Amino acid sequence: MSIAIPGPYIELRGTRPRGELSPCAEVLTSPFAGNDQSDIPAASGFGTLAKIVRLNHMAPKELPSLLGIRVRRADDLSAVMTFSEARQIAVARSLRLPAVPVEWNLSTWFPFKAPSSLLATGWTFRYCPECLPRGYHTLLHQMPWVHRCAWHDVALRDDCDHCGLPVAVKADWVAGANLECTCGQSPLDTDLILRATTPEGAKCFTDNYLRWAAEERSRSMLVIPDLAGNPRPALAALVELPAGWRRRFRAITDSRIDASLGPPPPFSLMHVRTLMSSKRAPLPDRNGLLELEQVRRDRPGFLTTPKRLAPMMSAVAANLALRLPAQSLTDREMSLFLNGIGLEAPKSFAPARRRFSGEVSMLPPSFIGGRQFLNLLCVHPCSYRLVAGLVDAALEGRNLFDFHAQASPQEFDLLMRSCGQVLARGYAEGLRSTLADHVPEIYIQPRLSPRLRQPWALLRKESGHLSSVRIAWIPLTYASRGEAAGLEAANQANQRRHRPVRRRRK
Numbered sequence: 001m002s003i004a005i006p007g008p009y010i011e012l013r014g015t016r017p018r019g020e021l022s023p024c025a026e027v028l029t030s031p032f033a034g035n036d037q038s039d040i041p042a043a044s045g046f047g048t049l050a051k052i053v054r055l056n057h058m059a060p061k062e063l064p065s066l067l068g069i070r071v072r073r074a075d076d077l078s079a080v081m082t083f084s085e086a087r088q089i090a091v092a093r094s095l096r097l098p099a100v101p102v103e104w105n106l107s108t109w110f111p112f113k114a115p116s117s118l119l120a121t122g123w124t125f126r127y128c129p130e131c132l133p134r135g136y137h138t139l140l141h142q143m144p145w146v147h148r149c150a151w152h153d154v155a156l157r158d159d160c161d162h163c164g165l166p167v168a169v170k171a172d173w174v175a176g177a178n179l180e181c182t183c184g185q186s187p188l189d190t191d192l193i194l195r196a197t198t199p200e201g202a203k204c205f206t207d208n209y210l211r212w213a214a215e216e217r218s219r220s221m222l223v224i225p226d227l228a229g230n231p232r233p234a235l236a237a238l239v240e241l242p243a244g245w246r247r248r249f250r251a252i253t254d255s256r257i258d259a260s261l262g263p264p265p266p267f268s269l270m271h272v273r274t275l276m277s278s279k280r281a282p283l284p285d286r287n288g289l290l291e292l293e294q295v296r297r298d299r300p301g302f303l304t305t306p307k308r309l310a311p312m313m314s315a316v317a318a319n320l321a322l323r324l325p326a327q328s329l330t331d332r333e334m335s336l337f338l339n340g341i342g343l344e345a346p347k348s349f350a351p352a353r354r355r356f357s358g359e360v361s362m363l364p365p366s367f368i369g370g371r372q373f374l375n376l377l378c379v380h381p382c383s384y385r386l387v388a389g390l391v392d393a394a395l396e397g398r399n400l401f402d403f404h405a406q407a408s409p410q411e412f413d414l415l416m417r418s419c420g421q422v423l424a425r426g427y428a429e430g431l432r433s434t435l436a437d438h439v440p441e442i443y444i445q446p447r448l449s450p451r452l453r454q455p456w457a458l459l460r461k462e463s464g465h466l467s468s469v470r471i472a473w474i475p476l477t478y479a480s481r482g483e484a485a486g487l488e489a490a491n492q493a494n495q496r497r498h499r500p501v502r503r504r505r506k
């Protein structure tokens with residue numbers, strides 16, 4: 001135990017509060033020009049910093065002493081001010097703000113629950129060419145589902161208006177010329193900043209947007225696939241804005257395509273589907289959910305398909321078999337592919353002139369004792385593991401027994417249908433990719449050509465109950481005819497997930 005020894009006690013006479021006696025009191029108000037944030041609606045941390053740096057003629061080397069942040073010259077200052085909480089706190093303190101404004105936090109702008117770091121991969125500074133010259137930037141303009149400035153109705157940009165080079169957001173400017181491009185043009189205009197007032201309509205719009213996003217966050221959950229790449233195309237497809245705003249934010253009507261979204265996947269390659277809760281739902285089957293737990297394993301092998309989903313998998317295999325070019329499968333293989341739907345091979349069927357392949361025979365679902373087994377080696381792990389993600393998001397920390405007891409039949413049904421949708425599409429794509437190794441003719445059939453996609457999902461609740469699941473499938477890129485090898489590598493990587501790396505003895 002320590003005993004506090006009282007030091008020499010000085011009594012301040014009178015009743016003046018100490019604060020007033022502080023010699024720093026004067027400095028506490030406004031240390032920089034352009035510091036007053038009171039009439040700037042929902043500006044970003046970087047926007048605020050860029051404006052203050054410009055108006056106060058700061059050089060990069062003065063950032064530590066004046067704004068309390070240390071950065072390297074090569075750092076993207078817009079990323080630093082978006083993703084580094086420590087730097088946001090330091091700048092807010094230097095600007096004498098009472099706290100870090102909530103609008104500096106990226107996740108405040110998300111209409112679903114997810115951490116800000118979600119957008120760190122592939123981050124590019126994006127701005128409105130009407131707002132930024134006046135010293136205004138908001139994180140709304142960084143949202144992948146927003147393509148235009150809602151109050152100026154102009155397309156957002158991530159490059160120099162003049163020469164098309166990326167915006168100079170690195171911490172290596174010449175004092176008084178931050179953000180200036182090597183071509184000499186600057187998206188910031190000191191005179192305009194000095195004269196400008198807040199963009200008209202920005203306050204009202206950002207207020208409404210933030211209110212909508214907060215409401216959506218309370219009932220929407222994003223399910224992110226394993227080893228997710230740039231999330232922007234998926235998010236742009238998943239987020240549905242209120243009808244009245246869609247026109248304002250509308251995408252890609254300009255000749256210019258938003259480069260920060262990455263190369264846009266052709267619409268035929270991207271696939272989006274929304275499943276809604278339906279009034280008529282079968283009685284919940286807890287065993288079905290228990291069986292799906294298998295997908296969490298590192299080596300899931302065969303999945304005992306929940307009874308509810310078995311017909312979907314059978315249909316996938318049969319549909320593919322019936323659409324294959326002539327002489328793709330042997331007689332026996334064909335009957336295995338059609339087994340699940342109880343059909344015989346059509347009369348027109350021409351069998352392949354090769355020997356029966358054990359490997360091909362493992363691709364369609366197999367049946368033992370009336371149960372269906374699905375070979376997960378021909379499903380990409382990002383698909384079957386998303387099934388686990390969907391279940392987790394719906395359960396929200398409850399165990400399967402509690403969920404079974406508490407969820408309505410409609411919720412249960414919607415969850416099972418969504419899992420089935422993800423599994424069936426993942427299986428259809430994986431099956432084509434694997435089979436193409438044995439039947440190369442598949443590659444020259446435009447409608448059958450192998451393609452692997454990564455599913456992302458957005459779950460929504462209405463008065464506490466799961467009401468819709470929206471799934472977006474984003475194409476994965478492989479070398480020409482590399483899908484089967486890519487699938488195999490992904491499955492092997494999945495098997496290694498939790499195993500410690502062992503050194504081989506020589």
Ligand SMILES: [Zn+2]
Pocket residue numbers: 128129130131149150151152153199
């Ligand atoms: Zn604007």
Ligand SMILES: [Zn+2]
Pocket residue numbers: 160161162163164165181182183184185
């Ligand atoms: Zn330029």
